[in-house]
Every structure is written in C-alpha cells, then in structure tokens.
Amino acid sequence: MSEDQDAAGAMSFIFEAGVLKRAARTGWWFAGVKHPESIAEHSFRTALIGMMLAAMEGADPARVSMLCVLHDTQETRITDIPHIAKRYLTAAPNTAVTADQVAGCPPAVADVINAAVAEYEDGETLEAIVARDADKLECLVQAVEYRHQGVADVQRWIDSSRAALKTASAHRLANAALTEQTLSWLAPPNA
Template sequence: MAAESSPSSSPSVASAIDFLSLCHRLKTTKREGWVRRQVENPESIADHMYRMGLMALISADIPDINRDKCVKMAIVHDIAEAIVGDITPSDGIPKHEKNRREREALEHMCKLLGGGPRAKEIADLWMEYEENSTPEAKIVKDFDKVEMILQALEYENEQGKDLEEFFQSTAGKFQTELGKAWASEIASRRRK
C-alpha cells in the first residue's frame, strides 16, 4: 500500500477543491463538433477524456510504453478546455493562438492547484501530449482520434446521422499500430 503524501508535496485542501471545481466545467461543456452537428445529448469533454483513459487502461502491454502514463495523459490532455472551451478547426482560430490560449489556461490551473509536484506532473503530461514527443503521446493522440470516431459511429447508429466528416478528418493520421487496428475495426463495423 502506498504511503499517504506528505502535506508539503500535496496541494492544500483549498487549492485542490478550487482546482476540482474549475474542472467541473469539463463535465458540463459539450464537445463542440457534436453540438454543431446537432447531436442530441452530446458527450462532454470529460466524457471524452474518461473513455480515452479507459482505452489506455485496457490496451495490451506494448513494449517501451508506460501504460499508467498513458492513462494520466488521457485524463489531462484536454484539461485546459475547462477555461478556453472546446476550440475546433471550424472556429477559425489559428493553431498557434489555440496553443497560446490553452498553455495560458494550463498555467492558471497549475497555479490554482498551488504549484508543486502534482501541478508540474499535469503540466508535463499536457506538454508532452501537445508536442507529440514520446511514444506515449503518440498512442494517446491516436486514442483521441479513435474515441472520436467510435463516438461518431455510436451517434450514427443511435441517431441516424451521417458523420462522415469525422471519419475523413482522421483518415491516414494514426501513428501507432494499435490506433490503426482500432480505427480499422471501427470502420469495419460502420460498413455493416
């Protein structure tokens, strides 16, 4: 059993609750792509991150991949959206501006958390994901796309919508064998 964190390495109770209260927005902010396509009861940002975390958790062991790190990365990769919202390509905001806004939001959230090792871990995981700089980041980037097309398939089946654009936006963009395999399985189920 792991030892409980010492007070000096943990955020204060107040800063932890402040941070978690801000993260509540992730549970209530709907994913913008689904809203724009008039999907009924669209998933929230937190819904999306949660299933990505499950993807990392259930994925088979892959040599040289830290699965626990992937789970953590999946649950923080969109955390800045608690402040900036779900910015999509159709918003017309240049990528560098989106990155600037998200980085600023992340810095604010880490300060709210009181800095320290937990805030640094969140910031480091987020940056690693954004920079696509490690094998873990690459697989989590693939989980991001896989989760979106799986959700699109579910909305097509449940609501009779044509969400082809979501599948097209990911075509040829998977970086890992696992991502490619899962995307292929989703595509085959869509053709049935």
C-alpha cells in the same frame, strides 16, 4: 504556501475539472447531434482507449491514461473550440492555460500536471503519440455510435480521425470500430 492553501488550490482545480462533466463537445452540433457527449465523457473513454493502446504498443499504460485524462482540461477556460472556429480564433497554448489552472496547487501536483500536459502537447514520446491516437480513435468511435443512433453526417469525423492515427494498433482498432456492431458486446460469450 501553507498546507491549507495547498489543499484549497488543489480543490479549486478539482472543482474546475468538474465543469468538464457539464461542458459539451460542441463540434458534434455541426453533425446534428442535439445533446453531444461531455468533455469529461470523451476524456474518460480516451483514457480507457489510451490504456489499451499503450498495452498494445509497448508504452506505459498509466502514463498514457494520465495524458488522456488531462488532454482537454484546458477547455474549462477556453471551451471546446470546434475545428472550423480555429480558422478564426487564436487561443492561448494549452500549456499556458494549464499553468494558470494549477498555479494554486501544491508544487508537486502542479509539476506533475504541467509536465504531463507539456508532454502531450509536444507529441514526441511514445506515450504522447499513443495518447493522441486515443483521442482521435475516441472521436472516431463516437462518430460510429452517433451514426448508429441515426446521425447521418459523421463521415468527416471518421475520415479526419482515421487519417490522424499514427500507431498500427490504433489503425487496427479503427478498422474494427468500422466493421463491428456497436452492441456486439451484448452477445453471450462464444455465441
């Protein structure tokens, strides 16, 4: 492949990932959220939470953040399939979708992305465990925020997300999310 073809392949993936800024997290519609967060918004905060959890758990924060950024990129092609729909639908494995997405990228880029998605999907390394906790914790935090905005039917998201957490740090953050006020950060320091 020429350098121009490599660049075009990489840019194709970048443009495709941009779709995630416009694609809604559809499961929230069942809770009554009319305009739910986008997949990209979810992935951004998941990466931030992942970086923090990694520091708390002794994992590699940069690696965890990368896993978090990439964990839902496949949804440009298979969409955000709500949990209930997964009872009836079978999607291609995320690793296969990712391989197709990055097939035109420079080999070094494709290798990095494919390896990260495979690690996340395998869920065996400390970084993958922390990244998965970040994903669940972000869902819990989003549910708490939606509840604060008046969406009443979010408890099932809180309960299922909390039950899926593996690390002690994620459990501590979940407890804080459930007891703190969503706008407590507006208070002046030491107030």
